[in-house]
Amino acid sequence: MRWLLVAIIAVCNTLGDVLNTAGMKRQGEVEDLRPRSFVAMVKRILRNPLVLGGFAALAVSFFALLSLLSISSVSFAVPATAISYLLETLLAKYILGEDVRLRRWAAATLVALGVVMLSF
Amino acid sequence: MQATSLKPLKGMKFRQGHARKTQILVLVVIFTNVLGNVSLSHGMHQVGRIVSASPLDYLRAFANPWTALGICVLVVWMLSDLALLSRADLSFVLPVTASAYVLVAIGGHFILHDHISWERWTGIAFITLGAILAEETPDRTTNGSPERRL
Numbered sequence: 001m002r003w004l005l006v007a008i009i010a011v012c013n014t015l016g017d018v019l020n021t022a023g024m025k026r027q028g029e030v031e032d033l034r035p036r037s038f039v040a041m042v043k044r045i046l047r048n049p050l051v052l053g054g055f056a057a058l059a060v061s062f063f064a065l066l067s068l069l070s071i072s073s074v075s076f077a078v079p080a081t082a083i084s085y086l087l088e089t090l091l092a093k094y095i096l097g098e099d100v101r102l103r104r105w106a107a108a109t110l111v112a113l114g115v116v117m118l119s120f
Numbered sequence: 121m122q123a124t125s126l127k128p129l130k131g132m133k134f135r136q137g138h139a140r141k142t143q144i145l146v147l148v149v150i151f152t153n154v155l156g157n158v159s160l161s162h163g164m165h166q167v168g169r170i171v172s173a174s175p176l177d178y179l180r181a182f183a184n185p186w187t188a189l190g191i192c193v194l195v196v197w198m199l200s201d202l203a204l205l206s207r208a209d210l211s212f213v214l215p216v217t218a219s220a221y222v223l224v225a226i227g228g229h230f231i232l233h234d235h236i237s238w239e240r241w242t243g244i245a246f247i248t249l250g251a252i253l254a255e256e257t258p259d260r261t262t263n264g265s266p267e268r269r270l
Contacts, residue, residue, distance in 0.1 A: 017210060024206035025262065033141055038199055041206075051202070066178065069164045085214055092211040099261035100211045103253050107215035110250030117243030118221055 002072060008064040009077075013084045016058035018091045023050030025096075082115040138207075142259050145204040146216055152197035153220040154227070160190030208259040215254035222247050 027044050030037050045051045068077050089108040093100040163186030181187050204213055222244050228234035236244075 017205075017214075020202060021205045021210040024202055027206060030203040030206045033144060033203075038203065041203060042199070045202070063178065066164060066181065069161055070168065070181075085218070088214055089211050092209065092214075096210060097262055098209045098211050101257075103257050104211045104215070107250040107254035107257075108211065110246045110253065111215045111218040114243040114246030114248075114250060115218070115221055117239050117246060118225055120237060120239035120243070 002068065005064045005068040009061050009068065009081065010084045010087070012057045012061035012064070013081060014087045014091065016054045016056075016061060017084075017088050018095060019050050019054030019057060021092070021096055023048045023052075023054060026050060082112045085112040085115070139259065142204065142207050145200055145207070146213075148200040149197060149204055149213075149217050150220045150223065152193050152200060153217065154223045156190050156193035156197050157220075158190075158224065158227075159186050159193060163187030163190055209261055212254055212257060212259050215250045218247050219251045222251075 023045075027041075027048055030041050065077060085108050089100060089104065092098045163184040164181065166186060167181045167184050182191065201213075201217075204217075225234075225236060225240060225244055229236050
């Protein structure tokens with residue numbers, strides 16, 4: 001049961017972040033950090049199918065995380081997301097078209113390894 | 121003449137202002153992530169075991185004040201994360217905001233007196249190094265929308 005929840009969290013987290021990034025880039029930059037800009041951002045999100053799809057995937061991941069937290073310690077929940085760092089970097093390069101070079105691969109790999117080490 | 125000579129300066133000022141706002145968003149994302157998850161984790165441990173498909177069981181969990189506070193803070197985290205993703209690459213945002221894990225571990229050590237083993241110190245060093253490496257890359261490498269690919 002635990003490993004099924006771990007897999008659901010990793011896949012849905014990755015899907016959610018990639019859809020949200022694509023949707024937010026399509027929507028345009030949040031130019032300033034005033035509350036009014038955030039209200040405008042939320043209004044546009046309600047008509048943005050990519051971000052709404054991202055929310056759905058993250059909601060599934062969130063409920064799986066709640067279940068996992070209720071049956072195991074937070075240290076068991078943390079490595080579940082480690083794999084999604086590498087998967088998301090891969091999709092950022094090939095689906096979102098980001099310029100992912102050695103430095104960003106090294107950063108993602110170090111973070112994934114670090115998250116695993118932290119769970120010991 | 122004057123306008124021409126001021127133009128590059130104005131561009132630089134704009135880029136600096138843009139980068140600063142992105143950095144502020146990064147900090148908000150990191151701190152709300154830490155506060156939200158710590159509060160939520162504390163609340164869920166008070167609520168007890170839930171492995172259920174029924175939304176009612178989760179609603180019961182939301183009645184716990186720590187869980188409710190955690191969810192409120194995580195809503196702020198979500199909004200600031202989305203604003204950050206509108207301005208920066210996903211492959212930049214992920215390693216940089218992973219500093220949240222380091223804050224949780226260090227906070228646990230100094231506030232709750234958690235023991236940090238050498239493996240966990242190594243993890244903290246790896247994540248910090250990863251965040252620094254990503255921070256040194258440009259925050260955005262794409263132009264406009266990636267919708268052609270989707």
